[in-house]
Amino acid sequence: MAQYSASMVSHSFWFTEFSQYLDLREQGNSDADIRFLATEENYFQQQSTARALRMVQTLKRRVNVLDVDYFDLFPSLDLANQKLINLSTSLQLDPLFDDFLYEVYRSELILGDAKLYSYEIEAFFNQKQIENPKVAAWTEQTVRRLASTYKSFLREAGLLKEQTDYDQVKRPLLDMRLEALLHTKGLTRQLAAFLGR
Structure with a gap:
């Protein structure tokens, strides 16, 4: 059974910061160096040290799912495709979000409807609550916040327009x-979702 989590409710897309983190790594900074810059020098311009720490921990996890092939490709991509790499890292770290993209977003592309309504998102979560006891235990508020987070990520990645x-x-x-690259790395579900196949 998939290990689903609601931790994404506390995350943002953080594309600018993701790009900055990649730049810092390319310049030879370690994760520890970047953490120091984030917390001691407020490199990412966060409102508090605690927020900077939470954000940099999330960015570290995202960046660390990438390998040198992504690092080499990222700077030469246009903004839209760079955002897709950021989205891809979140999808790799969150199986429920990955399911959402594959089962809900991809279906919209395949069917050609291209209109995602709230009831369709609710249906996805209702189905997951039937299938998974952990999801079933979540409050309505958690599910609503998670749905809102998913939509926000997909809007910022350019896949949805409100x-x-x-x-x-x-x-x-x-x-x-x-x-x-996605094909080579075996990310066939993401590829199928992005391409509507």
Whole structure:
């Protein structure tokens, strides 16, 4: 059974900070160096040391799922594809978010409806609550906050555009080099979701 977690409710997309973290690593800084910069020098311009620490721990986890191939490719990609790499790291770290992208977002692309309504998101979580006792134990508020976080991530990644009573589903223009890399790394579910296959 998948190890689902609601920890993403306390995360943000943090794309700018993700890019800065990659830059710092490329300049030869270790994770410990970056943590020092974040907490002692407020490098990422956070409101408090505690927030900076939480953010840098999350960014460290995201960046550490990447290897040298991603580090080499990232600077040469356009902004939209760089955001997809950031999204990809979150998906790799969170099986429930990965399921959401594959089962809900991908379905919208395949069916061609391209309109994601709240009831469709609720249906996803209801199904997961039936399938998984851990998800079943979550409060309504947790589920609502998680749904909101997922939508926020997908909007910031350029995959959703907020409308009045639904989100417009947008198909990304995937750089062929990133497509090849995701394929090479075995991220076939993400690839299928991004491509609507």
